[in-house]
Amino acid sequence: MKPKTSIKIGLLGLGVVGAGVAQTLLQKGPLFASRTGCTLEIKKILVRDIAKKRGAAVPEALLTMDAEEILGDSEIEIVIELMGGEQPAHDYICRAVSSGKHVVTANKEVLAKHGPELLSMAEAHGVSIFYEASVGGGIPLIAPFRQELIANEIHGIQAIINGTTNYILTKMSQEGLPFDIALKQAQELGYAEADPTNDVEAHDAAYKLSILATLAFRSDVRPADIYREGISRLTPKDFKYAQELGYAIKLLAIGKLNDGAIQVRVHPALVPIDLLLAKVDGVFNAVYVEGDLVGRVLFYGQGAGSLPTSSSVVANVLDLAQSLSTGATPRPNIRLDAPKALLPFGDIRTRYYLRVSVADRPGVLAQIAKVLGDHLISISSFIQKESDESAQTAEIVIMTHLAQESAMLAARTDLEKLTTVYEIGSFIRVEG
Ligand code: NAP
Ligand code: HSE
Numbered sequence: 001m002k003p004k005t006s007i008k009i010g011l012l013g014l015g016v017v018g019a020g021v022a023q024t025l026l027q028k029g030p031l032f033a034s035r036t037g038c039t040l041e042i043k044k045i046l047v048r049d050i051a052k053k054r055g056a057a058v059p060e061a062l063l064t065m066d067a068e069e070i071l072g073d074s075e076i077e078i079v080i081e082l083m084g085g086e087q088p089a090h091d092y093i094c095r096a097v098s099s100g101k102h103v104v105t106a107n108k109e110v111l112a113k114h115g116p117e118l119l120s121m122a123e124a125h126g127v128s129i130f131y132e133a134s135v136g137g138g139i140p141l142i143a144p145f146r147q148e149l150i151a152n153e154i155h156g157i158q159a160i161i162n163g164t165t166n167y168i169l170t171k172m173s174q175e176g177l178p179f180d181i182a183l184k185q186a187q188e189l190g191y192a193e194a195d196p197t198n199d200v201e202a203h204d205a206a207y208k209l210s211i212l213a214t215l216a217f218r219s220d221v222r223p224a225d226i227y228r229e230g231i232s233r234l235t236p237k238d239f240k241y242a243q244e245l246g247y248a249i250k251l252l253a254i255g256k257l258n259d260g261a262i263q264v265r266v267h268p269a270l271v272p273i274d275l276l277l278a279k280v281d282g283v284f285n286a287v288y289v290e291g292d293l294v295g296r297v298l299f300y301g302q303g304a305g306s307l308p309t310s311s312s313v314v315a316n317v318l319d320l321a322q323s324l325s326t327g328a329t330p331r332p333n334i335r336l337d338a339p340k341a342l343l344p345f346g347d348i349r350t351r352y353y354l355r356v357s358v359a360d361r362p363g364v365l366a367q368i369a370k371v372l373g374d375h376l377i378s379i380s381s382f383i384q385k386e387s388d389e390s391a392q393t394a395e396i397v398i399m400t401h402l403a404q405e406s407a408m409l410a411a412r413t414d415l416e417k418l419t420t421v422y423e424i425g426s427f428i429r430v431e432g
Contacts, residue, residue, distance in 0.1 A: 003324075003325055003327040004038050004077075004327075005037075005038050006038055006040075006041060007038055007039070007040050007077050007078060007321050007324055008041050008043045008073075008075045008076045008077060008078075009025070009040060009041065009042050009043060009076065009077075009078045009079075009080060009317070010042075010043060010045075010046070010069075010071070010073065010076040010079045010080070010101075011042055011044070011046065011070075011079075011080045011082065012045075012046045012067070012070065012080065012081045012082060013045075013046065013047070013081065013082035013084070014045050014046075014047050014054065014056060014058065015083075015084070016306050017082045017106055017133070017309045017313065018045070018083075019054065019056035019058070019306060020306035020307050020309065021080060021082060021310045021314060022045060022056060023056055023057065023310075024307075024310045024314050025040055025042055026058070032314075032318060032321070035322075036321040036325050037321075037325035038321055038325035040317065040321055042062060043062075043070075043073065043075065043076055044062060044063075044064050044069050044070050044073070044076070045058065045062045045064065046064055046065070046066075046067050046070055046083070047064075047065060048065065049065070050063050050065050067088070070096075071092060071095045071096055071099065071101075072099075074099075076101060077101060077102060077324065078102045078104065078320055078321075079092075079096040079101045079102070079103050079104075080104045080105070080317065081093055081096075081103060081104070081105040081107055081110075082105070082106055082107075082313070083107070084106075084107060084109070085109065086109050086110060086113065089107050089110050090110045090113075090114055090118075093105060093110060093118060093129070094118070097118070097121050097122045097125050097127055097129065098121070098125060100125055100126070100127060101127060102128050102129075102130075102320050102330065103122070103127070103128070103129045103130070104129075104130045104131070104313055104316040104317050104320070105129065105130075105131050105134065106131070106134050106309060106312070106313055107131070108204065108207040108208050108211060111131050111134050111207070112206070112207035112208070112210040112211055112222065112223050113222065113223060115131075115211065115214065116214070116336075119333045122333065123332075123333055126329075127330075128320065128330040128331065128333070129333075130142075130319065130320065132312040132313070132315060132316050133309045133310075133312035133313045133316075134208070134211055135161060135208040135211050135212055136208070136285050136287060136299065136301070136303050137285065137301075137302055137303040137304045137305060137308045137309045138301055138302045138303075138305070138307075138308025138309060138311045138312055139285060139287070139299050139300070139301040139302070139303060139308075139312075140299070140312070140315075141212065141287060141299055142211075142215065143315075144289075144299070145216060145334075146215065146331070146334050149289065149291055149294065151293055152292055152293045152294055153257075153291065154216040154217060154257070154289060154290065154291050155257050155290045155291065155292065156254070156255060156256040156257065156288075156289075156290045157212055157213065157216055157253070157254065157255040157256075157287060157290075158252060158253075158254055158277065158287075158431070159208075159209070159212070159252065159253045159254075159285070159286065159287040159288065160250055160251065160252065160253075160277060160280050160284075160285055160286050160287075161205050161208045161212075161253050161285050161287065161303060162199055162202070162204050162205040162208070162251060162285075162303070163191060163282075163283035163284065163285060163302075163303045163304040164186055164191045164192045164196065164199040164200070164204075164283070164304075165199055165200060165202070165205070165230075165231050165251045166250070166280065166281070166282065166283060166284065166285070167182075167186050167189075167191050167282050167283045168182040168183055168186050168192070168200070168231065169182075169231060169234070169249060169250060169251065169268075170281040170282050171185060171186075172236060172239050172249075173243070173248060173249065174281075176236045177236065178235070178236055179232055179233075179234060179235070183196060183200065191304075200230050200231055200232050201228070202228045202229060202230045202251060202266045202267070203223070205228075205251060205253045206223045206226045206228045206266050207223055208253065209221075209226055209253040209254075209255060209264055209266055210222055210223045210225070210226060210264070212253075212287070213226075213255040213262065213264050216255060216289065217255065217262050217337075218334070218336045218337040219262060219337060219338075219339050219340040220336060220339060221255075221262060221342075225262075225342050226264045226266060227264070227266070227345045228265075228266050228267070229266070229267035229268065230251075231251055231268050233426075234249060234426070234428075235425070235426070237425070237426075238355060238426050238428065241353075241355065241397050242353070243273075245270075245353075245381075245383075245397070245399065246272060247270035247273055247430070248270070248271050248273055248278035248279075249268055249269070249270055249271070249428065250268070250271050250278065251266065251267070251269075252266070252267065252268075252269040252277070252431055253265075253266045254266070254269075254431065257340075258343050258347075258348075260340060260341070261340060261341045261342060261343040262340050262341070262342050262343060263342070263343040263345075263347075263348050264342070265345065265348070267429060268428055268429075269429050269430065269431040270353050270428055270429070270430040270431070271431055271432075275432075276288075276298060280300065283302070283303065283304060283305075284300065284302060284303065285301065285302070285304075286299065286300040287299045287300075319331070345405060346405050346406030346409070347404065347406070348404070348405045349403065349404050349405070350405070350429045350430065350431065351380070351399065351400055351401060351402055351403070351429070351430035351432075352377075352399070352400045352403060352408055352428070352429060352430060353397065353398070353399055353426065353427075353428045353429075353430055354397070354400075354412075354426065354427055354428075355385075355395065355397050355425040355426040356368070356395070356396050356397075356398065356415070356421060356423070356424050356425065357393055357395050357421075357422040357423040357425055358395075358396060358421050358422060359392060359394075359419075359420040359421075359422070360387045360389075360392045360394035361420070364420045365396070367418055367420060368396075368398070368415060368418070368421070369382070371411055371415050371418065372398075372400070372411050372415075374411075374414070375408070375410055375411040376403070377403040377407055377408060378400065378401040378403070379398060379399070379400055379401070380399045380400060381397075381398070381399045382396065382397075382399075383396065383397045383398075384396050385397055393422060395425070399430065412424060
């Protein structure tokens with residue numbers, strides 16, 4: 001490849017991240033030229049509505065509502081996709097790649113659903129797709145998996161990878177707020193979107209886990225392979241009881257290797273308060289990785305936001321520019337190992353927290369203990385939290401030892417059949 005002294009860029013999207021990336025490239029041009037050996041020029045920026053008022057100091061002449069002005073421009077060598085959503089982002093990435101353009105994207109949904117096909121397509125066209133910002137915003141994660149951790153067999157990932165839900169859980173825990181009030185605050189601060197489903201029902205975290213698990217276990221993991229449960233059913237009572245028992249409640253994304261099979265799940269979990277993950281508060285993200293050589297490493301930082309995310313996007317652009325400026329071929333895509341099986345979710349083993357509303361009369365605890373015992377589930381603690389004498393009801397909290405998920409679900413069904421059990425208010429897994 002011929003060395004370049006100038007590279008033209010097309011930007012798809014000028015929202016939270018796009019505006020940060022545009023400003024960074026415009027303001028730090030001379031520095032980046034000296035670091036990469038070539039100048040970077042934004043030639044066009046695609047937006048949905050050109051008339052929209054924008055805070056970003058970007059020349060209006062750069063804006064277009066016609067994607068063809070970027071995808072059909074043979075001078076543009078790097079396309080930065082920051083529109084979000086599956087379509088038309090996926091189509092535009094395919095078109096950019098098939099016309100020989102390198103792509104940098106922060107789009108976890110597209111990467112999680114179509115990553116392996118897109119990376120193969122890019123390889124066939126001799127271009128790269130870089131996606132550092134798709135997981136963990138400004139935290140370097142994709143590059144360490146591709147490079148610095150490549151000598152390891154990764155045994156597990158345990159992560160908080162959604163800032164919006166972590167903010168909501170922090171508010172519920174520290175201020176005793178119900179879920180809907182904490183969500184409203186997150187929306188007012190601009191963390192949660194008007195439609196918060198993607199974040200609170202854990203789709204966003206599942207997309208990110210699918211990308212991380214594919215890199216970590218070198219096997220194709222898609223969002224549909226991941227067990228997913230959101231945070232909308234958690235109540236202030238659970239935070240209070242968890243704290244009394246020495247736990248925080250976090251939305252965890254977990255990937256583990258069990259005898260060569262991959263388990264992948266995203267759900268709320270009780271986490272012992274003395275673990276670092278329990279102390280990750282607000283919109284921060286943290287990812288623990290465990291490898292056979294390196295042991296445990298922790299990545300921590302701002303998982304979202306305009307400038308932190310721009311840090312990752314622009315790093316990918318500069319990496320590409322460095323290669324293009326010297327005529328070198330950009331870094332190759334990762335190679336996957338032979339495919340690994342997925343562990344059925346019913347086969348996972350963990351501990352459980354149950355909050356149960358029962359009739360407050362003799363023999364009820366014995367009935368519950370018998371149901372759990374019949375399913376080979378051992379109780380580690382059994383606490384009566386509250387009773388209402390007039391209604392003759394009591395609330396109990398049960399913590400189990402390690403048990404198999406399928407046994408626990410069967411026990412839950414049997415508990416619900418007892419006439420003395422009025423409601424299983426919460427059923428939360430416990431991770432150590
Ligand atoms: P955003 O604020 O909603 O911005 C989206 C931009 O894309 C807007 O400028 C919008 O144009 C444009 N756009 C959307 N659909 C379009 C279409 N069909 N045609 C033309 N333009 C279109 O999104 P964002 O928060 O910057 O997120 C961008 C990407 O980064 C997403 O994939 C997201 O998951 C990822 N990401 C975001 C963060 C974060 O902190 N926000 C962190 C990590 C990763 P208008 O301005 O005219 O509406
Ligand atoms: N909605 C995401 C979050 C943005 O809250 O973490 C960053 O990907």
